[in-house]
Each structure stands twice: as structure tokens, then as C-alpha cells.
């Protein structure tokens with residue numbers, strides 16, 4: 092049994108004011124080609140199908156096209172809602188669609204839906220929509236639910252016992268703590284606002300992030316799963332074990348992800364175990380961060396892939412007139428422009444910031460004044476400054 096695991100399509104998403112529908116259609120067409128090339132039996136969509144609870148009509152049309160293309164190839168679809176989706180809207184015509192092989196679990200209604208698929212290795216797909224503790228508690232008032240972790244555990248406990256010789260796959264949209272480690276965010280998740288910083292600077296703030304996290308050990312309870320197809324985190328990665336995996340978003344959805352590689356997970360279930368392979372996805376326009384003087388970056392001889400989404404950091408010593416207009420003349424899809432003076436790499440700027448923190452207000456102000464006026468503060472000015480400072484900060 093082979094299937095493709097995708098997550099976080101975020102259909103209808105706009106990035107820095109740019110409509111991504113064309114890019115999304117392009118990448119979904121690539122997914123269809125991968126499905127054919129690898130003869131997959133099913134496609135798993137692990138939540139955040141749409142970017143918003145009420146998606147633009149064009150995004151609905153795009154999903155319609157994608158699902159129709161999949162079913163016309165005899166490929167089954169297994170999908171759950173994410174935190175960006177409207178559970179109820181996603182459930183529209185769910186029973187009708189299920190007859191066509193499109194299984195969507197939008198709202199949690201007290202039990203995890205199980206969809207059996209026949210094949211060389213028969214498998215059952217357990218569809219757990221995005222849930223919050225209150226939702227699960229509403230249906231399972233007896234369960235000891237105190238947080239996200241216990242809520243998911245209670246929901247999973249509703250599953251029937253495992254059947255012998257049948258592989259079991261979980262599809263879920265959650266933050267999963269694997270081996271005590273939070274997933275690494277890509278920057279475009281818009282989940283618990285503290286998580287991306289908590290994940291990137293381990294230590295500070297981790298507790299806040301873990302509150303909303305599910306322990307990966309939950310996926311080993313009650314017989315466990317042969318594969319856990321996760322959505323929610325946009326950077327492809329495993330969560331505590333090789334068979335528990337985030338597919339990641341199929342496209343870069345934030346400039347913080349510039350240069351990141353995206354993929355779909357090809358999962359093969361065999362009686363001997365689960366194999367996974369990352370199939371690269373190549374976007375229509377790459378998101379790139381380029382650095383250099385404006386004249387060099389926009390030199391027609393040096394411009395390549397002009398349609399790419401560009402974040403340019405200029406190394407010019409002085410602000411350039413109409414820099415964005417000049418950049419867009421070369422790269423019409425330029426998204427951001429900032430200045431990165433030469434010689435200040437991240438390490439240098441961190442050192443500089445630390446040095447600044449050690450200086451007193453008086454030292455900092457007089458240095459700034461001297462830089463601006465080419466002379467030190469007079470005694471009179473220093474006195475006036477101290478007076479003003481006391482007024483503001485007694």
C-alpha cells in the first residue's frame with residue numbers, strides 16, 4: 092500500500108500581498124504527476140486545507156479540481172480539518188464525497204473516523220480532525236481531559252482495537268512533542284504565537300509552547316500506528332520517531348522560509364514495516380533571499396529567474412532612491428527590501444547588541460550625539476539631558 096502524505100495546503104493564501112493560487116495549482120499538478128509516477132493508492136491531506144474558515148471562491152474551485160483529478164485517477168483521499176479550516180464547511184457533502192473515495196473529517200463528533208482501504212497491505216486510516224480540549228470534553232465528559240495532550244489521548248481512545256494484519260495510519264493536525272522536543276516551525280504557521288520563538292530558542296518559553304502540544308508517546312498507546320501523518324508545522328520533519336512525520340506545507344508561505352526545500356512524503360506500508368521517502372516539490376516561483384548592492388542585484392546580466400519571489404537585502408552604504416521600484420523592474424515579484432550593511436553578519440550584530448546593552452544611557456546618548464554633530468556634548472547640554480531624563484524616568 093502506497094500513499095502520498097501532504098499537509099497545510101493553505102489554499103487561497105496570500106503571501107506579502109501576492110495571490111498564491113497559481114503557485115498552488117502548479118504544485119498540485121506536480122502532486123498529481125507524482126501520484127501517477129509512484130502509482131499511489133491514496134493521498135492524505137493532514138489539515139489546513141484552506142487558509143481561512145471562509146476561503147475565496149477560487150480556492151474552493153481549486154480544491155474541487157484537485158479532488159476531481161485525484162478521483163478520476165482512482166486515488167482515494169483522506170483529509171482532516173486544521174485550525175485554519177472551518178470544520179463544518181469542510182464537512183459539506185462529506186457522506187456523498189465518501190462514496191467517491193474522498194474521505195473528509197471536518198468536525199470531531201465523539202469518535203475518530205476509521206476508513207479501511209483494501210490492498211496488498213490492507214490499512215485503516217484514522218481521521219482525527221483538529222480538536223481543542225473543549226470539543227473533546229463535550230463528547231467525552233467522563234474522560235480526564237486537562238490539556239491538548241489528554242484531549243487527543245481521549246479522542247484516540249475511542250478507536251476500536253487493532254485488527255491483525257491490517258496496518259493503521261493516523262491523520263492528525265497537532266503540535267507534537269517528540270522525545271520532549273518541540274517541532275521546528277517554518278515561520279508561516281500562525282499557531283500559538285509563542286511557539287515559533289519557543290521552538291527556535293529552546294529554553295526560554297518552551298513551557299508555553301508545550302502546553303498546546305501532544306506527546307508523541309500517545310501514538311504508541313492502544314496498539315499504536317504504523318504511520319502518523321501530521322499537519323500543522325510547515326517545515327518537513329519527524330516528531331520523535333521515523334514513522335511520525337510532518338509533511339510540511341507544499342510551498343514556502345513566509346519569507347522566513349526563503350530557500351527552504353519542500354516535499355511530499357511517499358509512504359509505503361508493508362507487512363515488514365513502514366518505508367518513507369521524501370519526494371521533492373519544485374515551485375513555479377522560488378522564494379529567495381538575495382544580498383548585494385542594488386545595482387548589482389538588478390544588473391540584467393545577473394538577473395536569473397526573474398519571476399521568483401525575492402527578498403533583497405541591500406548592502407549599499409546609503410539608501411537608494413526608489414529602490415523597490417528599481418528592484419521590481421528586475422524582479423516583478425519582489426516581496427521585501429531591506430538594508431544589510433556589509434560586514435555585519437548575525438554574529439557581529441549580536442555582539443554589537445550585547446555591547447550596547449552594557450552601556451549606560453548617558454554613554455549611548457553622548458556617542459549618538461557625537462556621531463550626529465561631530466562634537467561632544469557640552470556641560471550645559473549634559474545637564475539638560477539629565478534633567479529631561481529624570482523627568483521621564485524618575
Ligand SMILES: [Mn+2]
Pocket residue numbers: 099101139173175280323324325
Ligand atoms: Mn498550517
